[in-house]
Amino acid sequence: MHSPSHVYPQAAQAFRHFFQELREAYLERETLFTQIELALLSREHVLVVGPPGTAKSAIASSVLGRIVDEKTGLPSLFAKQIAESTVQTDLIGPVDFKVLTETGRTEFITEDGMLGATHAFLDEVFDGRDMLLRSILNVLHERELKHGRRVTSGRIECAIMTSNRYLSEVLARSPELLLAFADRLSFISFVPKSFARRPSRAAMLHRFAFNLRPDLRANLTLQHLDVLQEAVERVTVSSHLLEAIEMLADELERALAAQVSKLPDYVPTKYFSQRSVVKALWALKAAVVRDQLYRRPDRPLEATVEDLDALRWFFLLGGPQAEEAELLLKVAVDPRERAQLEIVRIEQKAFDAALAKVRAELGTGVEREAASLGAAEDLKAVEALSRNFQPGIVSTTAQRLRTKLVPGPRHPDNRVALLGAARGLLAAVEQRVARGPIEGSEARPGLIVFSALADTLALCRLTPELRPRLGALCDSVARFIVQALEVMALNAESLAFDETVALESLIGLADNLAEELGRVGELLALLAEGRSGAVGWLRSSEVEARRRVVAALRQRATSAFPGTRGRRDPLDALAADSRRLAQLEQALCRLDPEQRGLKQELLQPLGFAYVRDVLSTTPFDRIDQLTRTVQSVAENLRREGLAPEPVFAECREILDTRLREYVSQLGREVASPPPAPQAAASGEAYNFYRGDFSNLVRDGELAALIGLDGQLAFARPPSASFFLSEAIHESVARVELSFVQTRLKYLRSWLTQLLSSLPAPQNIQSRATADQVFDRLVKSRFPLLTLKEGELVRIKGVLGQLTAMSGDLGESARKLENVLRGIDDDFSRFSRQLLELRASL
Known part of the structure; x- marks a missing residue:
């Protein structure tokens, strides 16, 4: 929306008077004021460096502190002197403790920080810690604060940052930080220590001698700036000049890099990136408005080649003008001061040379662009397509033409040849789709044809001159797709009559058809933009074709899969077929x-x-x-x-049968001869029990069977208590009961023989005799078996499982528990009496 005709002249006059007054007050600061003006017009930021006592802070305050809101009469300014102790909340605003206490979320009152003001003045910016400075850059560049999921936008338009440090000092401390500043800030200015001209020094002394402070009365408002900034947005920049900006950036970057090789101590102060080229465009627009304000009020808001010279204030380190720099170098003593002045001089010369080269080359822009576009090659490729249609070449040509035509060449003359090639490509595609989906030896169109159609539709849709043909092209492609879908479905259904098709072939075919139908879906999305009414009908055709293809492939897979035969290892057969079927199912x-x-x-x-x-x-x-x-x-x-x-x-019956056979062999009666008295006391009875006897009496099988049944619980019928039959459980339990009975019979005989061979504790009269009896008891190893190895406890656990069973089996188990308890009592009573006797003698 344009401002009323009387508002712009008022804003222009206010802007001129405001800065003319500042230039009269602060002598030899022309470059700095120019950069500040451009920054205010383009809503960008300025970094001002230089030694102390050069009025950097005074100028920043005099500018930003006097741009007021006409509604309140006050500036919209956030000002802060940065120190090492400065933290993030000092700049973005304090934490909102009400939100923190009520919700636990950390939010900031950004209205109290620099995002809450239109302008910001950050003094001694490089005195802050690196992390703080990087957060300042992000906030100033993005004009918003990102905190978790919350994004708070700000009003900040222009910030002026100052530092008493030389750029060389900042670079030595943190080169990455300086590059970050150079990439995100549009204007960097160096203010020298002294004046170049004697009259300027004399005027300064005169003012101080007579206490003549600057009388700054000119009025500039935020509303004036809004009007001028709106004019900046209206500035047009031709494609010719856009090319010039790119050329100037490239040429200047090469020129400054060449200075680095000549002067090892030199470091360029501008970081050339895509972001900087975009900012250069806005700096150029601002320069056009500034030129209209000061020099040519009647000029149109259209950038010209002459305006490119103003980009020196964007691309270079601002400083004294060439003549002033030479005068200052003659009197400068401080090596840091001389280094900065040398940088200013070197960069100015490099810019002048780069700009002259760009201006000379701009005249040959049409021919140079035509050579780089290579339209003749595209025309040749399209002519070949009219004779021999190759979908791969159609795709690459359509993509290449789309890249060249959208947004298009800078020079309109070069667009004509490209449009000729594009129209020829459309004609070739229209002829091909008119012939139907089957051509040559191919059974169906294939992925490459659908890709060619998609690329052609995209070219037609995105190129304004071709868009009138989009409707007709969409109609012909839609008819082609319907026919192609029918061919794809028939192609899949024909597999029922081809018994030579193996499973592997089906996998490849399913993958291909899935890709082709996926590309058809993408084509339908493109057609929706040109012929939205036909999309519903096309989607129905695509769904029906997909259904027929899937049904045919599944039916053929079922008949083509006999399973792998002839392998000796059944697991190998299972694994091989599993892999093949997994691939087919995925497809x-x-x-x-x-x-x-x-x-x-x-x-x-x-x-x-x-x-x-x-x-x-x-x-x-x-x-x-x-x-x-x-x-x-x-x-x-x-x-x-x-x-x-x-x-x-x-397979439940197989397991039952195997277990019945096992139990029938296991359940044969095992002899349990009582040990001889000598064997009972010598340890031979223990060896027999743990050796041959245990090999024959394999108890513990009931617990193993219960474990097996638990392992198979996932396949247990809902109404059954066990997976395996109850008959198997009972058979194993009876064998287990028999084995326990045999063990107890042997243990009872062993203990009886042992105790019979030893004197009763009450008949022992001496410690020596008691020790002999104790040694014979230990030598029998019965204590080892029952106490340390816990054999009686183990048997008790087995009997506990058996007693839980119903009927005579459980009753028999309970009787055996009495036998076990008698063995345990007899041994415990004898051993306890013997131990007590030894202790008392």
Whole structure:
């Protein structure tokens, strides 16, 4: 929205008077004021460096402190002197403790910080810590504060930052920090220690001698700046000048880099990035408005080649003008001062040379751009397509033309040839789609054809001159897609008549069709922009084709998958088919997510065969060995993506049969001859019990069976108490009961023989005799078996499982508990009496 005609002249006059008054008050600061003016007009920031006593802070305060809001008469200014102790909240605003205490969230009152003001003055900015300075840069550049999920926008437009340090000092301390400043700030200025001209020094002394303070009365408001900033936004920059900005940035970067190689101590003060080139555009627009304000009030708001000279204040370190710099170098003593003045002089010369070269080359811009565009090659490629259509070349040509035409060449003459090539490409594509989807030896159009159509539609849609042809092109492509979808569905359905198609071929075909249908979906999205009315019909055709393709592929997969045969290892067969079916299911799921389960359906019969083979043939000597086999088989099924529940439910009878056979062999009667008196006391009875006897009496199988049944609980029928039959549980329990009875019979005989061979404790009269009896008891190793090895406790646990069973089995177990208790009581009573006797003698 443009300002009323009388407002702009008022704002222009106020701006001129404001800065003319400042220039009269602060002598030989022309460059700094120019950069500040450009910064205010373009809403950018200024960094001012130089030794103390050069009025940097006074100038910043005199500028920003006197730009007032006409509504309040007050400036919108945030001012802060930075120190090492300055923290983030000093700049962005204090923490809102009300929000913190009520919600636990940390928020800031940004209205009290620099985001809450239009202008900011940060004095001695490099005295802060690096992390603080980086946060300042981010806030000033983004004009917002990001804190967690919360983003707070600010009003800040222009900040002036000052420092008493030379740039060389900042660079030595933190080169990355200086580059960050140079990249985010549009204007950097150096203020020298002294004046170049004697009249300036004399005027300064005269003012101080007579206490003549600057009389600054000119009025400038935020509303005046708004009007002028709006004018900056209206400045037009031709493509010709946009190219010039890029050329100038590139040439200046090369020129300054060459100075680095010549002068090792020189470091450029501008970081050339894409961000800096964009900021240069706004600096140029601001320079156009400034020139209108001061020199040519009647000039149009359109940048010209002559305006490029003003970019020196953006690209270079601002400082004394060339003549003043030479005069200052003659009298400067401080090496840091001389170094900064040398930088100013070097960069000014480099800019002048770069600008002269750019101006000379701008005249040849049309020819240079034409050579880089290579439109003749595109025309040649399009002519070849009219004779021999190749979809790959269509895609690359369409992409290349789109890149060149959008946004387009800077010079309109170069657009004509490119448009000719693009129209020829559209004609070639229209001829191809008119011939239908099948051409040559291909069974269907294929991914490359759909990609070519998508790239052509994108070119037509994004190029304004081609857009009138978009509707007709969309219609012809839509007809082509409908035919192509029918061909794709028929192509898949023809597999029912081709018995040579293997599973691997189906996987590749499903992957290809999924990619092609996916590209068709992208094409439909493009067609929606040109012919939205046809999209519903096309999507219905695409859904129907996808349904037919999936049904045909699944049907053929079912008939083409016999399972792997001929391998000796059933697990190898299962793993190989699992991989192939997983690939096929994944490919089908790309076509239709509802196709999950195909692998399970086709692989399950092979899983049955694998489990039946393993469970029927794997030998085992103990039930816990069978348990490990079952666990391994279940894990293998899960690893291959098969649910083990139905497979093991199917194989339950196999496990029952194997266990019945095992129990029948296990349940034969084991002889339990009582040990001889000598063997009972010598330890031979212990060796027999732990050796040959235990090998024959394999108790613990009931616990192993319960563990196995628990392992198979996942396949247990809902109404059953066990997976394995109750008959198996009872058979194993009876064998276990028999073995426990045999053990107890042997232990009872052993203990009776042992105690019979030893004198009763009450008949022992001396310590020596007691020690002899004790040694003979230890030598028998019965205490070792019962106390240290806990054999009686172990048997008691087995009997506890057996007593829980119903019927005569449980009753028999309870009787054996009495036998066990008698053995334990007899041994405990004898050993306790013997130990008490030894202690008393």
